[in-house]
Amino acid sequence: MTFAKIAQKLALWAGSPKTFLGAIVLLVLWAVSGPFFQFNDTWQLIINTSTTIITFLMVFLIQNTQNRDTDILHLKVDELLRATKNAQNxxxxxxxxxxxxxxxxxxxxxxxxxxxxxxxxxxxxxxxxxxxxx
The missing domain is CATH 1.20.5 (Single alpha-helices involved in coiled-coils or other helix-helix interfaces)
Incomplete structure (x- = not known):
């Protein structure tokens, strides 16, 4: 599979309600585990590192899907301009x-x-x- 296909599937998955709910569940589990780990530095580092890595990867995923959507929109507008007799080509x-x-x-x-x-x-x-x- 090409990167574009993988990125599109990941974007659909990442934007789904199930994924959002899963993220909420993970955050709640992390917060509830705080007393067990005595809110130590490692406990905090887990959430900080996890969110940083996910955010870093999502930037590329979002940019890829945004570029694709922009290209599609441009092509549609180009076709409308081409098909409209009074439009300036x-x-x-x-x-x-x-x-x-x-x-x-x-x-x-x-x-x-x-x-x-x-x-x-x-x-x-x-x-x-x-x-x-x-």
Whole structure:
């Protein structure tokens, strides 16, 4: 199995309610064992080391699954852009732009959006909807 497949299966397992419940049970068992070990340094070191190792490994697991989810989302948006006749196909290559170029593009689209919002002013009062009634 590749790392991606293993990471996805581990992420599903780690995010399950059963795993969360198991972690709670282990923490309770550790806490209850405190008096037996007289709350000594080794008793504390067990939980500190365990949580540190688990956190360290989970960072890589979460990053892998996040990267995969981001790639999937980008591909879906790319397909929507490609299939939409009025969309600017230049948006399909945004990954190649640097931060300055992205910021300039963001400002351009914000300005476009602000112009659109100005056209909507007053419309809110005419069509006022109480969203709490939905």
């Amino acid at each position: 230049a948006m399909l290559g945004l990954e190649a732009l640097d931060l300055k170029q992205l910021e300039a593009l963001r400002k351009h689209y914000q300005a476009m959006g602000e112009d659109e919002v100005k056209g909507l002013e007053g419309l809110e009062e005419k069509n006022k909807i109480d969203l709490n009634q939905c």
